[in-house]
Amino acid sequence: MITVEHLAKAVGETKLPVLQDIGFQLEEGEFVAVLGGSGSGKSTLLRCLALREKWDRGNFRVDGKDILKSGFSGKRKIRREWAYLEQNAELNPNRTALKNVLIGQSAQTPLWRMVTGMVRSDDYMGAMDELEALGLLDKAKLKASQLSGGERQRVAIARALVHGAKVILADEPVTGLDPKSAERVMENLRKLCKESGLTVIAVLPIELAERYASRLWVLKDGRIKHNVNGRRLTSQERLSL
Structure with missing residues (x-):
């Protein structure tokens, strides 16, 4: 589904390397936890994959489509x-x-919907179904400002x-x-990966990563130092964090 090869990214006037030779392959339905110390490149990796940061080098294919070489259509797909x-x-x-x-x-979203706020009945029912699945049906009519942090995150997931x-x-x-809200978000994401084939790549604390993710990436010095199936990291692997 997703193939990345030789991703590199440097930042600032001094072109400080943040990501160096990142490579991986992912299949549909994987739940990947990204781990690493401060400055290891976790957030930059996600922003590059979301095309919010320009790649300095690398290959990026999704379902066989070369994203970086396909111009507007590739960016639109992402x-x-x-x-x-x-x-x-x-x-x-x-x-x-x-x-x-x-x-x-x-x-x-189409421009007309953003301007008018109008929706079709099918879209309305679909949105209510997702909110119900994420335990938010009773919060549907509350303003976002009235929601807790965990509830807002689940609304963002439902929107996606x-x-x-x-x-x-x-x-x-x-x-x-809070711990209860954090676990609710993690359980929702893991369930969606297993049942709906959603693929998730998330920067997480190690305790939740080991419990919920199907794959763990440990970043160090801008590279994926360890790429392992979901489990507790060994003492040696933890030294990279």
């Missing part, structure tokens, strides 16, 4: 089919949870799914959440 969730969910605080799910992000996301890139989606 923006429409991949959802990038930042640490603080990007929701309109003055819209309800339901409206945030329905309206979506600019790359996913309603708009057809096949891949979710989540940068520390549970930071700042």
Whole structure:
């Protein structure tokens, strides 16, 4: 499904290398946890995969399509089919949870819907179904500003799914959440990977990564130092964190 080869990215005027020769292959339905110390390149990796950062070098293929060499169509595929969730969910605080799910992000939503806020009945039912699946049906009519951090993250996940996301890139989606809310978000993501074939790549704390992810990447010095199936890391592997 996803193949990355030789991804490299440097930043700043001094062109400090952040990512160096990153490579991997992922299949549909995998839940990948990205681990690493401060400055290891975790967030930069997600932003590059979301095409929010320009690659200095590398190959990027999705379902056989060469994303970096296909111009506008390649970028459009990623923006429409991949959802990038930042640490603080990007929701309109003055819209309800339901409206945030329905309206979506600019790359996913027709201009007329963003301007008018109008939706079709089928879209409405689809959004309500996703909110119910994520335990948020009773919060649908509340404004985003009235929701907790964990609830906002789940609204962002529901929005991504309603708009057809096949891949979710989540940068520390549970930071700042209470343990119960964090586990609810993780359980939702793992269930979606297993049952719906969603692929998730998320920066996570090690305790949750070892419990929920099907694959662990440990980044060090801009490279994937360890790429292992979901399990507890060994003492030697933990030295890279």
